[in-house]
Amino acid sequence: MSKVTPSLLVRDDRTKRRNAAERRFRFYGLGAIGIAALALVVLLTTVVSSGVGAFRQTYVTLEIALPEDKLDKTGTRDPDLMARVTTFGYAPLLRAALIRQLAELGITTDLSDKHIGEMISKEAVATVRNHVLANPELVGTTLTIDVLTEGRVDGYFKGRVTMESAALDGNTSPEALEIAQRLADLGVIKTRFNWRFLTAPDASDQRPEAAGLGVAILGSLYMMLVVLVLALPLGVAASIYLEEFAPKNRLSDFIEVNISNLAAVPSIVFGILGLAIFINFGGLRQSSPLVGGLVLTLMTLPTIIISTRAALKSVPPSIRDAALGVGASKVQSVFHHVLPLAAPGILTGTIIGLAQALGETAPLLLIGMVAFVREYPAPYSETAGLFGEAATALPVQVFNWTQRADPGFAERASGAIITLLVFLAIMNIAAVLLRRRFERRW
Amino acid sequence: MKDIQVIESTQTTTRQKISAKNVKVSYGETIAIKDVSVEIAPNTVTAFIGPSGCGKSTFLRCLNRMNDTIDICSVTGDIRLDGENIYDRNVDPVQLRAKVGMVFQKPNPFPKSIFDNVAYGPKIHGLARNKSEMADIVENALRKAALWNEVKDRLENAGTGLSGGQQQRLCIARAIATSPEVLLMDEPCSALDPIATAQIEELIDDLRQNYCVVIVTHSMQQAARVSQKTAFFHLGSLVEYGDTDQIFTAPVDPRTESYITGRIG
Numbered sequence: 237m238s239k240v241t242p243s244l245l246v247r248d249d250r251t252k253r254r255n256a257a258e259r260r261f262r263f264y265g266l267g268a269i270g271i272a273a274l275a276l277v278v279l280l281t282t283v284v285s286s287g288v289g290a291f292r293q294t295y296v297t298l299e300i301a302l303p304e305d306k307l308d309k310t311g312t313r314d315p316d317l318m319a320r321v322t323t324f325g326y327a328p329l330l331r332a333a334l335i336r337q338l339a340e341l342g343i344t345t346d347l348s349d350k351h352i353g354e355m356i357s358k359e360a361v362a363t364v365r366n367h368v369l370a371n372p373e374l375v376g377t378t379l380t381i382d383v384l385t386e387g388r389v390d391g392y393f394k395g396r397v398t399m400e401s402a403a404l405d406g407n408t409s410p411e412a413l414e415i416a417q418r419l420a421d422l423g424v425i426k427t428r429f430n431w432r433f434l435t436a437p438d439a440s441d442q443r444p445e446a447a448g449l450g451v452a453i454l455g456s457l458y459m460m461l462v463v464l465v466l467a468l469p470l471g472v473a474a475s476i477y478l479e480e481f482a483p484k485n486r487l488s489d490f491i492e493v494n495i496s497n498l499a500a501v502p503s504i505v506f507g508i509l510g511l512a513i514f515i516n517f518g519g520l521r522q523s524s525p526l527v528g529g530l531v532l533t534l535m536t537l538p539t540i541i542i543s544t545r546a547a548l549k550s551v552p553p554s555i556r557d558a559a560l561g562v563g564a565s566k567v568q569s570v571f572h573h574v575l576p577l578a579a580p581g582i583l584t585g586t587i588i589g590l591a592q593a594l595g596e597t598a599p600l601l602l603i604g605m606v607a608f609v610r611e612y613p614a615p616y617s618e619t620a621g622l623f624g625e626a627a628t629a630l631p632v633q634v635f636n637w638t639q640r641a642d643p644g645f646a647e648r649a650s651g652a653i654i655t656l657l658v659f660l661a662i663m664n665i666a667a668v669l670l671r672r673r674f675e676r677r678w
Numbered sequence: 679m680k681d682i683q684v685i686e687s688t689q690t691t692t693r694q695k696i697s698a699k700n701v702k703v704s705y706g707e708t709i710a711i712k713d714v715s716v717e718i719a720p721n722t723v724t725a726f727i728g729p730s731g732c733g734k735s736t737f738l739r740c741l742n743r744m745n746d747t748i749d750i751c752s753v754t755g756d757i758r759l760d761g762e763n764i765y766d767r768n769v770d771p772v773q774l775r776a777k778v779g780m781v782f783q784k785p786n787p788f789p790k791s792i793f794d795n796v797a798y799g800p801k802i803h804g805l806a807r808n809k810s811e812m813a814d815i816v817e818n819a820l821r822k823a824a825l826w827n828e829v830k831d832r833l834e835n836a837g838t839g840l841s842g843g844q845q846q847r848l849c850i851a852r853a854i855a856t857s858p859e860v861l862l863m864d865e866p867c868s869a870l871d872p873i874a875t876a877q878i879e880e881l882i883d884d885l886r887q888n889y890c891v892v893i894v895t896h897s898m899q900q901a902a903r904v905s906q907k908t909a910f911f912h913l914g915s916l917v918e919y920g921d922t923d924q925i926f927t928a929p930v931d932p933r934t935e936s937y938i939t940g941r942i943g
Contacts, residue, residue, distance in 0.1 A: 484749055554786035558849070560747060562799035562856055563776035572798070573788055 283653050289394040290651025293430035293445065295382040296356065296419065300333040302368060304376045313372040323361040330356050330364060330383070343418050347411045355412055357384035359439060359446035385425060387445045387644035389416045393427045396647060433651060437610045438633065444644025447637070449652055451609045455525050455627030456594060456659075458615065462529020462623060463536055463593050468586055470533075471540030478541075479548040480570050499538035506535050507599030515603060522604035523626035525613065531603060532593040539592060543585025547578035580674045587667035591660050597631040606632050630656045695720040695860060695890040696741060701755035703736050703745065710736045714755075714916045716909055718860075723882060723891045725905035725922065727898060729937065732911040734894045738862050741892065742778035743771040759860070776803050779853035783865040785845035787837035787852070792829050795837040795848055796820060799856035815855055822888075823851035824881050843874025850881065854889070861885060863893040867900065879904050898938055902926050910934045 242248055247255070304311060306325060308318050331353030338345070338352070345352070360383035367381065368374055384390070388408035391397035399410045419425040436448025482488045510531035514520045520527050551574045559569035575582075600606070605628050613625035628636070630652060637649035696718040703711040711733040718724050726734035736745070743764060745751045757764050764774055776799070787795050796816045799805075806812035816833070820826040825847040829840070837848050846866055853861060863882070867875040882904045885891055895901050901908050902922060909919040910931075918925060918934045929935045 552786075554782060554784055555788065556747070557744070557780075557782055558786040558788060558852075559798075560744065561742075561775060561780035561782065562802075562852055563772050563774075563779075564798075564802055565772045568802055572802075577789065 287650025452633035458525035475544035507602030539589035547581025725901035728911035779858035819855035
């Protein structure tokens with residue numbers, strides 16, 4: 237220590253070291269945020285770049301002759317009789333239409349008729365058949381209709397399939413892609429926004445171009461309804477009781493610890509529980525949104541209870557005193573004053589809990605929601621009851637599609653992830669907005 | 679024991695509004711108040727003074743059973759309001775608190791409109807049959823709390839938007855809207871500036887006409903200004919209780935004298 241009083245204009249060693257430590261810490265903080273942001277950007281770009289294609293779809297405009305002698309031998313135009321002609325009866329008509337159009341447009345090719353026919357999606361046949369059965373009067377005329385192209389042709393227009401990769405691919409050929417390119421130049425093949433991706437049900441392994449999220453979105457929606465209706469009142473009632481009324485003793489401590497434990501239980505365990513209790517013991521239907529919703533309710537309850545209790549705790553005790561002081565009963569003070577003040581917190585917790593449930597996959601696999609479902613589930617039916625018809629869910633659909641061989645499904649899976657992320661973002665934004673809207677200051 | 683109580687209750691003079699005998703309060707193992715006995719007269723302002731932690735607020739909260747909300751708090755002894763034991767098993771604290779209103783240390787209006795703040799008590803006790811009756815009750819309470827002229831044009835504004843002193847008067851209005859018989863005030867001016875304090879003190883003096891007011895205060899000057907009776911608490915026991923003039927001019931107990939002259943506390 238020097239005897240001279242140090243000048244304020246010169247920083248001493250201690251101060252320098254302290255400032256350096258502060259600068260270092262800020263640098264670490266910025267680094268941490270940078271890494272987190274980078275991870276997010278990488279994740280989003282990967283998902284979006286590989287999934288955005290699912291929202292566009294390539295269609296070919298066919299002029300299909302519908303001969304009466306093939307489609308309606310009886311000439312009655314009775315849909316029930318016409319239904320005897322299966323998709324195999326329609327396939328040659330579509331192929332012939334495309335071959336004729338190629339000839340009319342002056343496009344020559346070495347490709348066999350069979351391979352030309354394979355440029356049209358296998359789904360197209362069913363589309364045309366359903367259209368004809370719905371409009372029997374079309375038989376005998378020429379139908380102009382946009383139908384799906386095969387997945388590789390679709391992939392070519394989205395850049396997923398190239399001439400080089402087509403040369404190595406047994407399912408398509410560079411010649412087919414050249415024809416597709418010529419047709420696109422002439423406006424016969426078009427790529428446009430794909431509403432079907434959000435509305436259509438799942439499709440089989442050979443036709444990724446037809447697969448959609450309709451059933452999965454409905455299933456997820458039903459499950460969210462079940463979770464909301466069950467978990468919100470249960471969770472809020474439980475937390476109000478625990479926070480405001482329960483005596484503080486060993487038992488309530490024990491319950492509190494176990495609610496926290498429940499929040500940490502791996503989700504697949506809830507799936508096993510759901511399978512054992514709700515399906516095997518309770519006799520509820522497999523793959524049903526009801527069982528999925530019940531399982532997710534169990535999973536979401538601790539989240540809602542914990543956030544509700546935190547929201548109730550954050551209401552200042554002076555408000556409770558004020559209410560009790562004017563002679564309100566305990567229940568009145570809670571429901572008239574504490575609960576409205578805690579509502580934004582409860583709401584946020586609930587929405588975050590729901591978002592968590594929306595993205596949950598593992599427990600749903602165990603209760604059979606991974607099944608291939610093509611029928612739109614009705615909210616209620618005589619045989620299956622409320623939310624009892626088989627459905628899938630968004631995250632399970634992602635899981636399902638990533639396991640399929642055709643690269644078209646990889647694109648669909650990424651598209652489904654985008655859809656899921658959009659739903660989650662909407663829910664989280666709603667949580668933030670509701671919080672801002674209802675937050676009260678005191 | 680029961681028999682004795684019955685005899686006592688018949689003998690209790692109705693002249694005293696509140697009479698407390700041998701009140702003992704403990705929080706778990708800690709004893710907060712030991713053997714306090716006080717008689718509180720109607721239409722007077724009674725002040726409880728004493729250093730921090732002496733138990734005066736605890737005792738005040740016994741008078742309308744606000745201590746019930748604390749799990750580990752236990753109260754023994756006998757507190758009677760108009761001769762009725764308020765700790766009797768048949769007494770519902772909710773009914774008691776409608777009769778014994780309370781104003782707290784920190785202004786704590788509900789985050790609702792000024793009108794709703796005052797109307798809440800009458801509403802839950804069913805004191806108004808219709809809207810105009812309710813409006814009368816609210817106006818009356820606000821007038822008594824000397825707040826009406828300041829807020830009559832903005833009754834729909836949030837009570838939390840008022841200034842500190844106005845908020846505290848709003849809380850007083852809220853407390854008197856249920857027409858209680860006793861008004862308990864727990865350091866009502868400790869969060870307020872001198873001007874707001876003066877307003878509240880004036881108000882307390884006016885309230886004496888209709889209510890029995892019990893006030894806990896840290897400020898001896900305030901006790902001297904507003905009260906007729908003063909009780910001095912120290913370390914959980916009631917040291918001295920008497921007319922305010924007597925306590926401040928001729929205290930009997932040496933501890934009281936030390937406190938009011940500023941040597942302890």
